[in-house]
Amino acid sequence: MSHTVETVLRSHPFLAGxxxxxxxxxxxxxxxxxxxxxxxxxxxxxxxxxxxxxxHGQVAVEVHRPAGGSLWIETVGSGHLVGLSWAxxxxxxxxxxxxxxxxxxxxxxxxxxxxxLGRHPDLGFAxxxxxxxxxxxxxxxxxxRLLDLHALGDDQPR
Numbered sequence: 029m030s031h032t033v034e035t036v037l038r039s040h041p042f043l044a045g046x047x048x049x050x051x052x053x054x055x056x057x058x059x060x061x062x063x064x065x066x067x068x069x070x071x072x073x074x075x076x077x078x079x080x081x082x083x084h085g086q087v088a089v090e091v092h093r094p095a096g097g098s099l100w101i102e103t104v105g106s107g108h109l110v111g112l113s114w115a116x117x118x119x120x121x122x123x124x125x126x127x128x129x130x131x132x133x134x135x136x137x138x139x140x141x142x143x144x145l146g147r148h149p150d151l152g153f154a155x156x157x158x159x160x161x162x163x164x165x166x167x168x169x170x171x172x173r174l175l176d177l178h179a180l181g182d183d184q185p186r
Contacts, residue, residue: 033058036083041107050151057140063127070121076113085131090124102169114138
């Protein structure tokens with residue numbers, strides 16, 4: 029089955045229940061993207077210029093360790109989004125996101141998205157309110173993962 033940006037967006041749970049016009053606004057600044065296993069969707073420290081709505085596949089969210097290497101924080105998949113750092117200054121990725129298997133997603137250009145939301149503040153408020161819920165979920169997941177690591181004695185740099 030051939031997917032278009034619009035069909036993927038209309039079926040994506042993150043957008044369900046948002047005001048009419050949100051999907052069209054997002055579609056206007058989006059494209060379909062694919063990633064192979066091991067490929068980075070985003071890299072910690074780089075400009076946060078895209079947010080990805082995952083359609084298929086699994087992505088590992090990782091953070092760099094001071095002693096080197098990466099620390100897995102969580103795995104997200106279909107129906108989730110990757111790249112939350114675009115919503116707040118300094119607009120830099122705070123994590124890496126790496127494809128664990130073939131991934132398909134909608135890539136949203138956040139510069140264009142911000143401009144569109146500026147013209148439609150009601151849609152912007154609804155979208156950012158939904159995004160804040162995901163940020164809180166991600167923060168809680170990270171907190172629990174760090175507590176698990178501490179309990180296992182894995183809190184010291186290697």
